[in-house]
Amino acid sequence: MTNEKTFDEAIKELEMIVQKLEQGDVPLEEALDQFQEGIKLSRHCKRIVEDAEKTVTKMVNENGSEEILEE
Template identity: 80%
Template sequence: MENEKTFDEAMKELESIVNQLEQGDVPIEKALDQFQEGIKLSRYCKRIVEEAEKTVTTMINENGQEDILD
């Protein structure tokens, strides 16, 4: 399910969950569900960023920094 989301979609959903939880007027059961979903989204976004960092590092190591910046 979350693999179908783009990074931006996942971040928007995570921001929405955080905003709702910060308001504090969410029933505890729903807050727990939202918290768990937020953790999943956070991990998903972290994986995307880590993969992007690895790709950039690989490109720099293979091509040299000058090739990437040109």
């Protein structure tokens, strides 16, 4: 399942999907399935990065260091 993958695992799988799709010799149905899996993986990676940013912001704020501004 996608949510159990580490960031590195998800990125590697996403890169493999992109390479496969860029080759252009994938049947349409498989390309759509791969595209959907790529979307799931990219969302999973985004959540991991957002969680890491929140953790870093909280740690910095708790230590009284410079405050990290959110966009």
